[in-house]
Amino acid sequence: MTLETAVTSPQDTFPTARHRLWVAVATPAHSNVGEPLTYLCDHELSPGTLVRVPLGRREVLGVVWDAPEEGEPPMPEGVKARAITGVLEGVAPLSASWRRLAAFTARYYQRALGEVALAALPPQLRDLTPEQMARRVKRSTKAAGAVAADAAALPHEHSVTLSAEQLHATAQIAGESGPFLLYGSTGSGKTEVYLHSVQQALAASPSAQALVMVPEINLTPQLEERFLQRFAPIYGAAAVVSMHSGMTPAQRLKSWLAAHTGEARIVLGTRMAVFASMPHLALIVVDEEHDASYKQQEGARYSARDLAVWRAREQHAKVILGSATPSLETWHASRPPTPEDPQGGRYLRLNMPSRIGSAELPRVRIVDMGQQPRAAVFSPPLLQAITERVERGEQCLVLLNRRGFAPVLHCKECGWKSDCPHCSAHQVFHKIDRTLRCHHCGFTQRVPHACPACGNVDIAPIGRGTEQLEEQLAALLRNVITPERRAARVARIDADTTKAKGALEEQLAAVHNGEIDVLVGTQMVAKGHDFRRITLVAAVQPDGALFSSDFRAPERLFALLMQAAGRAGRDAQYIASQGGEPPEMWIQTWHPEHSLYMALRQHDYPRFASEQLQERADAGMPPFAHQALVRADARTQEAAQAFLKAVSSAAHEAQLPGLAHVYLFPPVPMAVQRIANVERAQMLVESTHRGALQHFLAAWQGVLHAERAHHKAVIRWLVDVDPQGI
Ligand SMILES: Nc1ncnc2c1ncn2[C@@H]1O[C@H](COP(=O)(O)OP(=O)(O)OP(=O)(O)O)[C@@H](O)[C@H]1O
Numbered sequence: 001m002t003l004e005t006a007v008t009s010p011q012d013t014f015p016t017a018r019h020r021l022w023v024a025v026a027t028p029a030h031s032n033v034g035e036p037l038t039y040l041c042d043h044e045l046s047p048g049t050l051v052r053v054p055l056g057r058r059e060v061l062g063v064v065w066d067a068p069e070e071g072e073p074p075m076p077e078g079v080k081a082r083a084i085t086g087v088l089e090g091v092a093p094l095s096a097s098w099r100r101l102a103a104f105t106a107r108y109y110q111r112a113l114g115e116v117a118l119a120a121l122p123p124q125l126r127d128l129t130p131e132q133m134a135r136r137v138k139r140s141t142k143a144a145g146a147v148a149a150d151a152a153a154l155p156h157e158h159s160v161t162l163s164a165e166q167l168h169a170t171a172q173i174a175g176e177s178g179p180f181l182l183y184g185s186t187g188s189g190k191t192e193v194y195l196h197s198v199q200q201a202l203a204a205s206p207s208a209q210a211l212v213m214v215p216e217i218n219l220t221p222q223l224e225e226r227f228l229q230r231f232a233p234i235y236g237a238a239a240v241v242s243m244h245s246g247m248t249p250a251q252r253l254k255s256w257l258a259a260h261t262g263e264a265r266i267v268l269g270t271r272m273a274v275f276a277s278m279p280h281l282a283l284i285v286v287d288e289e290h291d292a293s294y295k296q297q298e299g300a301r302y303s304a305r306d307l308a309v310w311r312a313r314e315q316h317a318k319v320i321l322g323s324a325t326p327s328l329e330t331w332h333a334s335r336p337p338t339p340e341d342p343q344g345g346r347y348l349r350l351n352m353p354s355r356i357g358s359a360e361l362p363r364v365r366i367v368d369m370g371q372q373p374r375a376a377v378f379s380p381p382l383l384q385a386i387t388e389r390v391e392r393g394e395q396c397l398v399l400l401n402r403r404g405f406a407p408v409l410h411c412k413e414c415g416w417k418s419d420c421p422h423c424s425a426h427q428v429f430h431k432i433d434r435t436l437r438c439h440h441c442g443f444t445q446r447v448p449h450a451c452p453a454c455g456n457v458d459i460a461p462i463g464r465g466t467e468q469l470e471e472q473l474a475a476l477l478r479n480v481i482t483p484e485r486r487a488a489r490v491a492r493i494d495a496d497t498t499k500a501k502g503a504l505e506e507q508l509a510a511v512h513n514g515e516i517d518v519l520v521g522t523q524m525v526a527k528g529h530d531f532r533r534i535t536l537v538a539a540v541q542p543d544g545a546l547f548s549s550d551f552r553a554p555e556r557l558f559a560l561l562m563q564a565a566g567r568a569g570r571d572a573q574y575i576a577s578q579g580g581e582p583p584e585m586w587i588q589t590w591h592p593e594h595s596l597y598m599a600l601r602q603h604d605y606p607r608f609a610s611e612q613l614q615e616r617a618d619a620g621m622p623p624f625a626h627q628a629l630v631r632a633d634a635r636t637q638e639a640a641q642a643f644l645k646a647v648s649s650a651a652h653e654a655q656l657p658g659l660a661h662v663y664l665f666p667p668v669p670m671a672v673q674r675i676a677n678v679e680r681a682q683m684l685v686e687s688t689h690r691g692a693l694q695h696f697l698a699a700w701q702g703v704l705h706a707e708r709a710h711h712k713a714v715i716r717w718l719v720d721v722d723p724q725g726i
């Protein structure tokens with residue numbers, strides 16, 4: 001327990017008879033005051049109460065925390081606790097289980113409790129005075145009544161008859177305790193299983209709540225619509241709220257309050273929603289559980305999926321992880337028992353192999369680029385296939401996971417390349433506004449007219465991004481006519497085309513309405529979307545990830561390609577009405593024999609997963625080992641690595657607990673070594689015992705803080721537990 005040692009003045013001193021409180025506050029980053037601070041109040045306040053407290057010269061939001069288990073330590077000599085300045089009346093205290101979630105997150109991900117607890121609350125809560133807050137609470141309860149009255153006006157969704165596989169899965173979820181992995185093919189109707197399970201959970205108790213998470217904001221509007229259609233007629237429109245970073249602070253506060261008071265029965269959101277205060281939580285759904293965006297990449301680097309599983313157990317709620325391409329961690333955790341492994345995994349795997357309505361998974365066609373005309377971006381057979389589809393009025397999706405026109409500009413005379421002056425990365429050529437942009441630091445320049453190094457005017461792009469692909473494809477298809485007797489339309493969706501608010505929704509609507517014939521896009525369009533008329537998907541250049549240094553790259557590539565394939569041929573009726581030509585997934589590759597593509601051809605995720613798991617087991621990698629990364633940023637690479645070396649030696653010298661079961665690798669530069677003139681190094685820490693690793697990391701915190709003082713050149717350090725990218 002560290003006590004507040006911030007500025008105090010004589011008038012802040014109160015008689016010891018006053019009630020002593022522990023309050024979690026967000027202390028400035030990297031102060032090692034991680035624990036709740038002591039404050040005084042003239043009456044008792046229950047833990048979880050939201051309060052305003054002085055901190056240094058500011059006044060901040062705090063959460064009254066539980067008194068330390070080991071008993072109240074005496075106030076240290078010379079430290080005078082200050083009084084709280086106010087209580088946020090009208091907001092019920094945060095529950096004990098919410099506090100346990102925050103405490104666990106802080107402990108597991110090695111961050112300060114106050115930081116985690118406060119970051120998990122809506123930002124407006126931090127800024128409003130108790131008076132403003134009281135008004136807000138009053139207004140939101142009034143407004144909620146008004147919305148509920150309108151619910152009857154929403155269109156009722158036709159009730160669907162569940163498929164046999166959906167019925168089986170929902171019955172298992174109702175009857176067993178889980179956690180569940182809903183392993184269902186793309187288009188198998190997982191969403192319907194979520195809807196049913198939510199319905200079951202809510203029907204079981206008048207206060208029960210459900211939390212449904214999706215990886216990306218762009219998937220929330222569709223989900224929201226489906227949940228509203230289903231549940232607004234039963235519980236009122238106010239019963240369904242969203243939580244994601246695309247909302248205004250006022251909207252977020254409103255959703256948060258609705259969940260906290262229990263008025264919202266269903267919360268839909270992205271990873272941040274895992275911290276929603278839901279006192280009657282009965283069910284958590286994590287859709288596309290394999291998705292990397294469930295991992296927060298700054299501050300407390302939590303995995304919302306892993307926290308969902310932890311939270312469900314703690315709150316006696318059920319949890320469903322859903323995916324057609326589960327993460328290997330989840331796949332392994334859901335292995336069925338066998339004679340050699342009678343326990344099996346701790347999750348229950350539910351299989352839904354078939355697509356809805358006898359739709360078939362696309363036929364996978366592998367094009368050997370070694371056999372194609374040199375420098376062809378689109379192999380002739382692929383171009384032919386796209387042309388035929390478009391001429392029949394069907395839609396195609398072309399996937400390339402790289403935006404911009406070309407990843408680099410190059411001078412053939414002197415070898416100059418468009419390197420970012422601030423990063424160890426190329427500046428990407430964006431033709432549309434003739435800029436060179438660094439995708440790491442954002443540094444943007446106009447494209448030079450001539451080579452900045454030698455003056456040669458003949459500088460050329462190397463490689464391609466979605467912008468170029470769109471342009472080339474539009475040219476290649478310029479004479480192709482659709483059944484409506486209009487020219488084929490090519491459009492692109494990626495981070496560049498969807499910056500404006502509402503742009504993505506608009507572009508997706510154009511695809512759904514059939515205004516677009518060929519959609520070019522990045523991974524953004526590959527997942528989750530329920531396209532009805534796409535019958536061909538093509539990955540034009542997927543090979544890069546086969547040879548990445550990150551051991552998770554194959555897993556990510558396989559998931560991406562399988563998810564992309566999953567966008568084709570989802571509507572059996574449509575396929576039949578088009579003459580029954582089966583949907584296709586095309587892969588252009590220089591490595592047609594690669595086992596990843598072989599497994600993809602069979603849609604054989606289990607085979608791919610078992611090969612990968614065998615490799616991971618042999619190499620002692622997750623899920624057979626647990627990892628953490630320590631990263632240091634500094635002005636020079638030497639300084640960053642020196643810090644990591646020092647904390648590593650210090651750990652050994654101090655014989656920190658857990659060290660016997662923990663292996664510390666030597667520091668190395670990160671894959672992108674320099675960003676915005678900051679050199680980055682990392683050090684991997686690994687153990688086969690999660691507990692030992694945790695133990696060690698906790699003990700190491702003090703060393704990291706102390707060592708930092710001797711390394712003035714270090715700008716920051718951080719610990720990433722269960723890192724996604726190595
Ligand atoms: N029982 C059912 N009867 C008729 N249509 C259904 C049924 N269940 C789901 N559908 C429809 O099937 C389509 C595919 O379902 P959904 O989008 O839930 O698939 P999914 O399993 O989530 O796939 P993905 O992993 O690709 O996102 C949707 O249009 C959905 O409305």
Ligand SMILES: [Zn+2]
Nearest residue numbers: 420423438441
């Ligand atoms: Zn840069």
